[in-house]
Amino acid sequence: GAGVSQSPSNKVTEKGKDVELRCDPISGHTALYWYRQSLGQGLEFLIYFQGNSAPDKSGLPSDRFSAERTGGSVSTLTIQRTQQEDSAVYLCASSPLAGGEAGELFFGEGSRLTVL
Amino acid sequence: QKEVEQNSGPLSVPEGAIASLNCTYSDRGSQSFFWYRQYSGKSPELIMFIYSNGDKEDGRFTAQLNKASQYVSLLIRDSQPSDSATYLCAVNWGGGTSYGKLTFGQGTILTVHP
Numbered sequence: 510g511a512g513v514s515q516s517p518s519n520k521v522t523e524k525g526k527d528v529e530l531r532c533d534p535i536s537g538h539t540a541l542y543w544y545r546q547s548l549g550q551g552l553e554f555l556i557y558f559q560g561n562s563a564p565d566k567s568g569l570p571s572d573r574f575s576a577e578r579t580g581g582s583v584s585t586l587t588i589q590r591t592q593q594e595d596s597a598v599y600l601c602a603s604s605p606l607a608g609g610e611a612g613e614l615f616f617g618e619g620s621r622l623t624v625l
Numbered sequence: 626q627k628e629v630e631q632n633s634g635p636l637s638v639p640e641g642a643i644a645s646l647n648c649t650y651s652d653r654g655s656q657s658f659f660w661y662r663q664y665s666g667k668s669p670e671l672i673m674f675i676y677s678n679g680d681k682e683d684g685r686f687t688a689q690l691n692k693a694s695q696y697v698s699l700l701i702r703d704s705q706p707s708d709s710a711t712y713l714c715a716v717n718w719g720g721g722t723s724y725g726k727l728t729f730g731q732g733t734i735l736t737v738h739p
Contacts, residue, residue: 616668
């Protein structure tokens with residue numbers, strides 16, 4: 510596809526359930542990022558992948574959050590035992606470069622998570 | 626804690642005017658600076674990046690960087706109603722395991738009225 514693809518676009522779940530969010534980056538992009546954005550807030554960094562490894566997981570809010578990336582492509586963000594404060598838009602972004610131009614991120618449309 | 630600060634606004638300017646958006650950052654070691662635009666309900670899109678002190682122009686947009694003052698700004702000339710959006714400033718601290726990771730400000734809401 511032409512852009513970063515995320516699914517589902519919308520997810521409503523009950524407190525305590527697990528959810529999986531998927532990101533399919535632009536083909537050939539080696540760097541992949543997960544951010545989340547709460548209503549009216551800026552973007553909060555969660556995790557960064559370079560290839561299949563995650564050199565920076567510092568933004569994951571708790572051990573209920575995990576992410577993996579396989580084949581240097583698709584990534585899954587998993588939230589276990591969801592809480593109401595997890596409600597947000599989860600944005601995935603990819604970048605072709607990890608060098609000097611790092612920061613030129615291409616974002617997907619996001620997965621809106623609502624925890625009831 | 627590395628921080629990026631923006632005035633949340635809203636900033637309201639008339640059509641045709643210059644809109645000036647400002648951003649400060651806390652870490653002097655910051656290497657690169659980005660402006661993203663986010664329309665309501667949409668994802669952010671990159672509009673400008675700047676690495677060196679001074680001005681960088683791209684069409685109606687000019688990014689200005691002053692590393693000594695830890696300040697980056699975005700000027701939008703001849704503002705149009707279609708420029709109405711939230712503008713996010715982002716900083717790449719660079720280096721080590723954080724390479725490529727951006728820290729975003731809260732964003733400034735810009736409204737251009739006809």
